[in-house]
Amino acid sequence: MDLSKYPMDTQTCKLQLESWGYDGNDVEFTWLRGNDSVRGLEHLRLAQYTIERYFTLVTRSQQETGNYTRLVLQFELRRNVLYFILETYVPSTFLVVLSWVSFWISLDSVPARTCIGVTTVLSMTTLMIGSRTSLPNTNCFIKAIDVYLGICFSFVFGALLEYAVAHYSSLQQMAAKDRGTTKEVEEVSITNIINSSISSFKRKISFASIEISSDNVDYSDLTMKTSDKLKFVFREKMGRIVDYFTIQNPSNVDHYSKLLFPLIFMLANVFYWAYYMYF
Secondary structure (H helix, E strand, C coil): CCCCCCCCCEEEEEEEEECCCCCCCCCCCCCCCHHHHCCCHHHCCCCCEEEEEEEEEEEEEEECCEEEEEEEEEEEEEECHHHHHHHHHHHHHHHHHHHHHHHHCCCCCHHHHHHHHHHHHHHHHHHHHHHHHHCCCCCCCCCHHHHHHHHHHHHHHHHHHHHHHHHHHHHHHHHHHHHHHHHHHHHHHHHHHHHHHHHHHHHHHHCCCCCCCHHHCCCHHHHHHHHHHHHHHHHHHHHHHHHHCCCCCCHHHHHHHHHHHHHHHHHHHHHHHHHHHHC
């Protein structure tokens, strides 16, 4: 029975003694005093485990060369949850909280916020690798400690992505302001062009001495003006679409992250510990 997917379980281990040179006809092994034959286990101290109980057995092993007597010492180990809390859970939680510090740093402090995000991600990765090497390898199960470290890594990486989104939004806002200034200049230029065109058209009408026929009208200026107007309208529509998907106030990203990240992390911890402790 393999319960290594849980961080605080009991696991059965065996210590077997057997002769490979003499079979049961030559040597017979037995425990003289049963469980009392084993001494010193009650004083044994392990960092990760506590010995719950142990008992002795005598079995036989059937091999090709004969029947061999086997002494078995079977004992149950219980993982110490305090060791894993101090070794893995507390450091990973502190790394998640450390990643939230960047929310209180200005968006203009690119080196500071980037350094915090990258450092916490790398530290979390190192912690995950170290925890896997200290536990037995199980290909069939995902350990509870792996789930928690995955949750912490998601929050740390999410904090780094949050700054990327906020910084990109601030750059987009600056670009939008520049486009607004350019747009005002273009509108003034278009207005001046239209006013000058109207004045020129009035002068042409006042000095015209012959009747204007439909065959003599030049539509080239009208077509060019219509094309410019369509381009202006299309550019305005595209600008509105871009503004719709652009965060208007990038500082709100940090403001909401200060509340959402701790709240979601607390809820994740509540569901995690409730599931693995009571289900």
